[in-house]
Amino acid sequence: MATLFVVAALLVTVNLPYAPRTWFDEGSHLHVPKTLVQHGKYADISATADGGIEFRYHGPTIGIGPTIMLPVAAVYHLFGVGLTQGRLVIVIYFAIALVAGYVLARRLYDRWTALIALAFLLASRTVNYEGLIEYGRQVLGEAPGVAFVFLGMLAWLAALRTAAQPAMRRSHWVWSVLAGLGFGLALVTKNQFVLIIPPALVLIALLDWRYYQAGTWTLRLVPPLIAVGCFGLWTIVQFALLGPGTFFENLQQTRQAAGGAIFVFNSRSTLRAGYYLVRPDLYGGLIVPALAYTIWRARHRTSQGLSEALLALVIGLWLVWFVGVSLGWPRYAFPAVALSALTVARLIHDGVIRLRRILPVAATIATVYVIVIIALPVALTARVVFSPDDSAQRFAAYLNATVPETAIIATWEPELGVLTDHRYLYPPQPTLDQAVRRTWLGGDPVRYDWYAARPEYVVIGSFGGYTGVYHTPELERFYVQEQQIGTYALFRRL
Structure with a gap:
């Protein structure tokens, strides 16, 4: 475990300002904290033809949320405006995501599965598309959003484990609230999470009520209400800051963007998205089988079954949206890919153990295959990190x-x-x-x-x-x- 964390620390910090080379999305996001520090406006900025300044209260101001913009602005205020300063904020989020993902896998499963999941989180890229390490080196919403989801699920698990203990009622309430805050901060961080997390929390509450009966009404109601409340509060703050005119202009532009990327319903996009999920350089093509295995494991009417059902719901809903509705840009699927590191790890762990009992040679081949599908993406990431572009x-x-x-x-x-x-x-x-x-x-x-x-x-x-x-x-x-x-x-x- 220590070796994996050391490798992660090196891969996420070496040549930080120059790899990957900064680009359009990152630059537009960084405009907002720079404008906030220099002009006191939470906005994007552009010159005008007459040499003036135009503040733009849309685009990057709603693409990612204050959970990223405000920490970057604070760093800018303390240490000056710069790409490295902004990226260091995301490196911290990356570290949180990595540790929280490992702890979540260990609490859901066991130590060995958690180690495999940690390795897959580091190997979550493909030949053509970036993974957690690359996203953890850029001012984008993926790494922070995944970090908050992992934290929300950890708190949700803690709340579930205290549900049947009357002496821990207060702790149960606290963990339920913290779960809602974790999920809610994910919604505020990146708006795509709004499409998935609230429906998943509502569905898991219904499943628990009608099937599992392992939780409490506190666990069923508090996390989704607080999560949605966080997003609602941020919406109200935007309305207060921007005024009704600009706020409704933002809504109109958000609907326009959704029509072009989030709700597309295009057969070419569906084929492109489907191929991305089954390609062998993404977790060895095991995301969909691992999801099916997790759903099968979730059939048990226990707290463990309920926990795995929540994980399966978040991944499943995300992949259904990505394949069936979205533009099919692989970056849109990444939060589900990150969560799938846990389910793929469990599938591999259980599969290798079973093969050792019935066909040891096949178990050896499977182990070699796992090493390859982890080592190759990490090598690709290392090539990016050690090939700086200034x-x-x-x-x-x-x-x-x-x-x-x-x-x-x-x-x-x-x-x-x-x-x-x-x-x-x-x-x-x-x-x-x-x-x-x-x-x-x-x-x-x-x-x-x-x-x-x-x-x-x-x-x-x-x-x-x-x-x-x-x-x-x-x-x-x-x-x-x-x-x-x-x-x-x-x-x-x-």
Whole structure:
């Protein structure tokens, strides 16, 4: 166990500012704490054509919640604005997720299963898509959200174990409340959790009432009520901070984004999502069999059966949404993938033990297979960690040295707004939804007249190049390229 935690500590901290290279989502998230520290506004920020400032109370302000934004802002206030400072906050969440996941697996199952689950959490990436270590190195919502779910489930288990002990009624209440807080903070952290956690808590309460009868009404009612209450409180705070006009504008944009990514109902997306879950480089293709095994284990009308039923419900509901409804972007499935580390570990543990009794050779082959499906993803992660890319920092240094901070720079690379204090003019938020739909579903091209502002400079990086929004005749006719560093190109108006 100690070896795995040491490996995790190295893989999550080495070359932290440069691996993975910072990108669009991380940059947009970091705008909010920077704007809060520098301008006192909980908002995204963009320059305007006349050189002013526009505060945008949508997009990243609702993509992830204050459980990330406020700690990062506090670190910025104490130690200055920087990518490393922001990433260190997520490293702490990663550590919480890893420890809580191990403890949860040990309390649900046993020590050996917990060790296997810990290894799978470290090996949760695939050849093409990131895992817990990569998400734990970036200012994204996945690692913090998973940490809060693990903590919520740990508290829920503690509440369940005190349910049948009248002498521990007060502790039972406390653990039930803490379970609700853990789940509720997950809802506040990332809005996709709202689709899964409350229905899972309601369903497990109904199952306990009608089938298991292992818990109490306190356990059935308090966690879902507090979890939903946390999200409701954050919604009220947003309404108070933003005012009704901006609040309802946020709701409208959230519905628009949901139509483009969260509720898609597209056959291509379903096939893409289904393939991701069964591909052999993701836990050896065992996520679905492990879920089926967990459901089978949950048939027993005991507190253990109820505990495994909750785990199966959260994973199952998440995968049904991911495959049947969502855009099918693998990152959307990651919380379920992280939880599946526990169920896959249990399937492997029980399967190898059974094979040793009936067919020792098969048990040896299975053990070798498990070692391979853990070692290969960890090796891929190590390759990312030990292949740093500082092109964003070098390009930012070039901008600081050559471009006046008062100049207007049109770009769709929000990470630069964290690395420098220049005035960046970003496309309006609805264009992002257009770009997502265009890329994943073949929708209409993104329409954005960036040249209307006559910016003095244009920067095209990974995201701007990916969407092609700046590749227009005006760029060729009125601008000349001055510098190229990595994927970043700087153009100056003639």
